[in-house]
Amino acid sequence: MQWWCVARTEAWSWQWQPLVGVWVVLAVLTVGYRRLRRSVEEEGGDVGPSWRPTAFGGGLFLLWVSLDWPLGPLGASYFASVHMAQYVAVGVAAPALLLIGLPDGAFRRIETRPRVLRILGALTHPLVAFSLFNGVMTVTHWPSVVEVLMRSQMGSFGLDVSWLVAGLVFWWPVVAPVPARTAFSPLAKIGYLALNAFLIRPPFAMMVFSADPIYRIYELAPPPAGDALDDQQLGGVIMKIGVAWVMFAGVVAVFLRWVRTEAAAAKGGGG
Amino acid sequence: MSPRVSGHGRTAARSRGPSCRAAWGAVGLALAWGGASCEVPNEASGVHGTPVHREVGAPRLALIDTEGRAFDLREETHGRVTLVFxxxxxxxxxxxxxxxTLSAAYSDVEPEVRDRIRVVFVSTDPERDTPQRLRAWLDGYHRSFVGARGALDEINGALAGLQLPGVAVIPSEHGEGAPNIGHPSAIVAFGPDGRARVRYPFGMRRADWLRDLPRLARER
Incomplete structure (x- = not known):
């Protein structure tokens, strides 16, 4: 029984393997969410529209599919392309869904805690969030870092947690209403997301343009199903297109919300 | 998993237990180190494998290649750099x-380098490795790779001469299914004079071969 997936040197087997850490993390998030939502309801707070739990559940589902067997071990040991798909799910799409799924009342609670608000204000400043997100993405895909972290369960766990946390910080200024940032208008949010969709990051460039496989783990993974370099290049493309696709979905969501807000304001002003 | 009985082959890293602090400490080191490739050639020899300093020649080993022709390892390795696995x-x-990894690099090097280097794969499982199967398997890597079969006791004698561990047939778990075959994990490079020059352990990467194959091709 394992806590988290780790790079292995054995040939791939379809024999199911339990990854206890993934279940524990998902259970903690599920129980935490239910408690939070119930307490907001009990306080008479705003839980938001009824689709919120579905969004949160979607985030949990993405985490489960990406980290548990078989995608977890396949991405940890055998295919760089699966590893990059996991990154898109765990580090980009799931954090957005988890944040969107939170009840409004949960954010309002933070307003009553000045210290938390101050820390969050600094950590989730768009410039900080942008730097952290891209910094974590670059560092955690650097070949020598991947080689070291993926060889131990705690290293692999730390890598996935860092993706998730960096993703939450990245999406916070776009999704969360607190701390209030009047300067970070919907147009600025669209620019923030679009910039991240187009940005060419070092890992993508290395994966796609390198003449040789850059990840030792995937190059020496048995059995080599196809060419390691092709798999790596596919991984680079999945990372680039996957991140861009999620960012554009964010752009569309921000734009639609902006239009709705403006329309409501105009209607209110006109009435 | 194929048992790695070679003391000459680098054993690939195995999974370690949880060691968060060590892992994150290593991240710092790895970052400081930078570089996409972790491999560095042997400083003294300039090659990535282990140089063979003792006088070890290609063994006299009577084999049959996939076309059914006689293939004597010593004679066939003479006059050309030969990688034997x-x-x-x-x-x-x-x-x-x-x-x-070898074939990916072999396909990428200059044709002149390829012309000077021959790759020979000697089966340690002659019962299951029929000539047709061996040929088809090798064609998946490179059509010029030579496949050869022979008697296991003679192959073991040749391996002993090369100071490599012999072939071991290991029954599968629970005694069901095909056995695993223990075999040396190193590829041995012979110079044109038939003398063993370098042992290449498991873990060689395409980039390592790309640097070493032209170097081997220059061997006299």
């Missing part, structure tokens, strides 16, 4: 990975 086509890990 003892393995089997049902191998689940070492053989396909070693052959994939």
């Amino acid at each position: 003892f393995g089997y086509t049902h191998c689940p890990d070492i053989c396909p990975v070693h052959m994939a």
Whole structure:
């Protein structure tokens, strides 16, 4: 029984393997969410529209599919392309869904805690969030870092947690209403997301343009199903297109919300 | 998993237990180190494998190639750099990975380098490795790779002469299914004079071969 997936040197087997850490993390998030939502309801707070739990559940589902067997071990040991798909799910799409799924009342609670608000204000400043997100993405895909972290369960766990946390910080200024940032208008949010969709990051460039496989783990993974370099290049493309696709979905969501807000304001002003 | 009985082959890293602090400490070191490739050539020899300093010649080993022709390892390695690997086509890990990295680099080097280097794969599982199967398997890597079969006791004698561990047939778990074959994990490079020059352990990467193959091709 394992806590988290780790790079292995054995040939791939379809024999199911339990990854206890993934279940524990998902259970903690599920129980935490239910408690939070119930307490907001009990306080008479705003839980938001009824689709919120579905969004949160979607985030949990993405985490489960990406980290548990078989995608977890396949991405940890055998295919760089699966590893990059996991990154898109765990580090980009799931954090957005988890944040969107939170009840409004949960954010309002933070307003009553000045210290938390101050820390969050600094950590989730768009410039900080942008730097952290891209910094974590670059560092955690650097070949020598991947080689070291993926060889131990705690290293692999730390890598996935860092993706998730960096993703939450990245999406916070776009999704969360607190701390209030009047300067970070919907147009600025669209620019923030679009910039991240187009940005060419070092890992993508290395994966796609390198003449040789850059990840030792995937190059020496048995059995080599196809060419390691092709798999790596596919991984680079999945990372680039996957991140861009999620960012554009964010752009569309921000734009639609902006239009709705403006329309409501105009209607209110006109009435 | 194919048992790695070679003391000459670098054993691939195994999974470690949880060690968060060590892992994150290593991240710092790895970052400081930078670089996409972790491999550095042997400083003294300039090659990535282990140089063979003792006088070890290609063994006299009577084999049959996949076309049914007689293939004497000593005679065939003479006058040309030859990379010899003892393995089997049902191998689940070492053989396909070693052959994939070697063949990827072999296909990428200049034709003149390829012309000077021959790759010979000697089956350690002659019962299951029929000539047809061996040929088809090798064609998946490079059509010029030579496949050869012979008697296991003679192959073991040749391996002893090369100071490599012999072939070991290991029954599968629970006694069901095909056995695993223990075999050396190193590829041995012979110079044109028939003398062993370098042993290449498991773990050689395409980039390592790309640097070493032209170097080997210059051997006299």
